[in-house]
Amino acid sequence: MNRKERIVLFGVACAILCAYGANAAETKGAKPKPVTKEATVKAEASKKETTATPDSTMRIKAGESGKQFNNITVEGEDRVRVNFDRPELKLDVDPSKAPGLDWQSVWAALGSDEFNFVDPVLSRSVYERSPYAPRPWLDSMNDGPVARFRPEVNGVEKWGLEVADSRGKTVARFQGSGKPPKEITWDGTTIDGGAARSDLTYSYVLNATDKAGNKRSFVGDSFQIPPHVAQNKEGMSMSFSVPVESATDRVPDAVVLEAATRLNQNVATNVPVKVEVTASTFNLAKSIADEVVATLQPHLYGEPSRIAVVTNVDAGGAERASVTIRTGNK
Numbered sequence: 001m002n003r004k005e006r007i008v009l010f011g012v013a014c015a016i017l018c019a020y021g022a023n024a025a026e027t028k029g030a031k032p033k034p035v036t037k038e039a040t041v042k043a044e045a046s047k048k049e050t051t052a053t054p055d056s057t058m059r060i061k062a063g064e065s066g067k068q069f070n071n072i073t074v075e076g077e078d079r080v081r082v083n084f085d086r087p088e089l090k091l092d093v094d095p096s097k098a099p100g101l102d103w104q105s106v107w108a109a110l111g112s113d114e115f116n117f118v119d120p121v122l123s124r125s126v127y128e129r130s131p132y133a134p135r136p137w138l139d140s141m142n143d144g145p146v147a148r149f150r151p152e153v154n155g156v157e158k159w160g161l162e163v164a165d166s167r168g169k170t171v172a173r174f175q176g177s178g179k180p181p182k183e184i185t186w187d188g189t190t191i192d193g194g195a196a197r198s199d200l201t202y203s204y205v206l207n208a209t210d211k212a213g214n215k216r217s218f219v220g221d222s223f224q225i226p227p228h229v230a231q232n233k234e235g236m237s238m239s240f241s242v243p244v245e246s247a248t249d250r251v252p253d254a255v256v257l258e259a260a261t262r263l264n265q266n267v268a269t270n271v272p273v274k275v276e277v278t279a280s281t282f283n284l285a286k287s288i289a290d291e292v293v294a295t296l297q298p299h300l301y302g303e304p305s306r307i308a309v310v311t312n313v314d315a316g317g318a319e320r321a322s323v324t325i326r327t328g329n330k
Helices: 003-029 037-050 106-110 118-127 253-266 282-299
Strands: 147-149 158-165 170-177 184-186 201-209 215-219 228-232 235-243 273-279 307-313 320-327
Touching (some): 253 320, 282 307
Antiparallel strands (some): 158 170, 158 201, 201 215, 228 235
């Protein structure tokens, strides 16, 4: 830097110092401005705005179980922890101390006049009938003898009574020595252990032999057997007949419903049930069997698969078909 430049720089510095000194003198000598009333009011208002006034609706008073706040704002922290003192929960589960229970014997409770089990069941049965309940009003099936024979012969050494169907087949046989009993009953069970068909006509013949060896035969009147049920160690069988004139609704619902009731009361639910139908043609037998199964299945205990269908063809039968619902292996 030369001399000329130094002189210029010194002059600039002196000018700056002079200007700063003049400004400081003015500031030092200036008088403070008086505080007016308007300025005081503004200052107090500003102070109120910056200071939040406590709101009574945002407080939880002592003794209160809870408080619902309309709006709450937390400033300055991003996490808030609230601790509550909870009393220890103690449960008394002793049933003997439960109020309103008087401990006594079961028979005393059931024998009380306050318990009435009959009226609710009767009132419910008015509008709702259980498909599995007993139906004593259904008695179309004869569970006793289907035929009674009263032979009146004397001086007999031995005797025999045979029952044959309209096909010429012997279905039942009775025999003995000496005078025959006053009455011989037949329950509808055939020689092979099955149920006699209700769609056929039956007749009987009594063969009697005296002490001299003379044989006499007595032929009785023909008869038909009603719907019947037979039960033995082999199982249960129920037989009835249905007309074949109509194409539909051949099977009487009441008879099938009675058969379901008897099965539910006397046979275990896992025992197979066979529906055997004998008709003049296979299609007719299959159609009748399907009607019987459709009526029987909704009212029978156990799985639907326990019902099996067996169809037989008898070309000689035209007016009626035979239906047998049975259990067992035969």
